Amino acid sequence: MTTAAWPLIFDGHNDVILELYRPQPGKERDFFHPSPHGHLDLPRARVGGFGGGFFAVYVPPPTSSPTVDRLPEPPYHLPLPPALDPTYALRTTLAMAARLFRIEAESQGALRVCRTAGDIADCLANNIIAAIFHIEGAEAIGPDLDELEVLYQAGLRSLGPVWSRPNIFGYGVPFAFPASPDIGPGLTEAGKALVKACNRLRIMIDLSHLNEAGFWDVARLSDAPLVATHSNAHAICPSSRNLTDRQLDAIRDSGGMVGLNFGVTFLRPDGKRDATMPLSVMVQQISYLVERLGIDHVGFGSDFDGALIPKEIGDVRGLPRLLQALTDAGFTSAEIRKLAYENWLRVLRLTWGE
Numbered sequence: 001m002t003t004a005a006w007p008l009i010f011d012g013h014n015d016v017i018l019e020l021y022r023p024q025p026g027k028e029r030d031f032f033h034p035s036p037h038g039h040l041d042l043p044r045a046r047v048g049g050f051g052g053g054f055f056a057v058y059v060p061p062p063t064s065s066p067t068v069d070r071l072p073e074p075p076y077h078l079p080l081p082p083a084l085d086p087t088y089a090l091r092t093t094l095a096m097a098a099r100l101f102r103i104e105a106e107s108q109g110a111l112r113v114c115r116t117a118g119d120i121a122d123c124l125a126n127n128i129i130a131a132i133f134h135i136e137g138a139e140a141i142g143p144d145l146d147e148l149e150v151l152y153q154a155g156l157r158s159l160g161p162v163w164s165r166p167n168i169f170g171y172g173v174p175f176a177f178p179a180s181p182d183i184g185p186g187l188t189e190a191g192k193a194l195v196k197a198c199n200r201l202r203i204m205i206d207l208s209h210l211n212e213a214g215f216w217d218v219a220r221l222s223d224a225p226l227v228a229t230h231s232n233a234h235a236i237c238p239s240s241r242n243l244t245d246r247q248l249d250a251i252r253d254s255g256g257m258v259g260l261n262f263g264v265t266f267l268r269p270d271g272k273r274d275a276t277m278p279l280s281v282m283v284q285q286i287s288y289l290v291e292r293l294g295i296d297h298v299g300f301g302s303d304f305d306g307a308l309i310p311k312e313i314g315d316v317r318g319l320p321r322l323l324q325a326l327t328d329a330g331f332t333s334a335e336i337r338k339l340a341y342e343n344w345l346r347v348l349r350l351t352w353g354e
């Protein structure tokens with residue numbers, strides 16, 4: 001079967017902007033040329049049937065590499081990385097967002113930064129990569145939320161209040177395995193105000209990386225469907241980054257969704273940093289999420305360029321292999337379409353008020 005037989009995939013999370021902004025030494029890339037490094041660029045997206053997704057602005061620490069690059073073998077229980085200086089965070093957030101807008105400008109129409117679900121549907125129908133400007137960790141935003149208003153006007157449509165570190169809004173979940181996500185306190189007063197402001201502006205709130213107390217604060221306060229863009233089932237892989245059955249039930253009841261994270265440490269039952277794992281583990285995770293949430297509430301959230309992913313996927317070009325594995329496991333073509341992009345469009349329409 002050829003790639004053309006599969007629906008395009010709209011994906012919940014990638015970190016390619018980080019790799020372009022701060023490449024690992026010797027692994028410099030640009031978005032328009034295929035690279036032997038990392039997971040995602042325009043030519044490889046075309047081969048893999050990647051139709052677009054959430055392009056994360058994640059502010060790296062000023063000196064070292066992100067914690068997730070250094071996850072040890074389980075069991076582990078890492079402390080939260082230190083908070084960022086807000087001035088540095090704002091400058092870096094703007095610089096990284098500028099990368100995304102320059103890619104759009106230089107793409108000659110091949111990539112568009114989408115501000116509505118209608119935009120995304122239009123891009124998917126016309127083979128234009130649909131990018132959502134997403135921020136993972138709101139360190140650039142001050143307590144008066146002025147930056148949020150300006151970032152929204154610039155195109156911000158999705159925000160994770162925290163990455164796995166503390167900020168003025170709350171506390172991320174520390175990386176730990178095996179561990180409950182119930183580590184640390186909930187949202188601060190500023191965090192609660194941020195949730196209300198996101199509701200008013202109709203910015204999607206991403207629950208991946210929030211600890212469980214923060215999750216329940218958002219669940220109580222937000223009037224939007226609950227969404228975790230790149231997290232998996234804790235019942236299968238007991239990482240602190242994954243969602244308990246109770247959390248999954250709340251997401252289902254809100255009409256929200258979960259995007260499957262392809263990171264092996266969040267997929268594997270043993271949590272090992274070992275990419276030689278069968279696709280059946282991804283199918284098992286998807287099947288569990290679908291059983292718990294329903295077929296309308298599950299999608300993909302690859303974490304391309306942000307995580308160690310299974311060798312059988314390799315990079316974005318491996319997406320059809322996942323769709324084939326799901327088909328082989330009995331998912332119908334209508335169900336595959338929901339997982340591939342329809343569910344993301346449905347939730348974004350609801351969240352953005354279309």
Ligand SMILES: [Zn+2]
Pocket residue numbers: 136208209230306
């Ligand atoms: Zn992440």
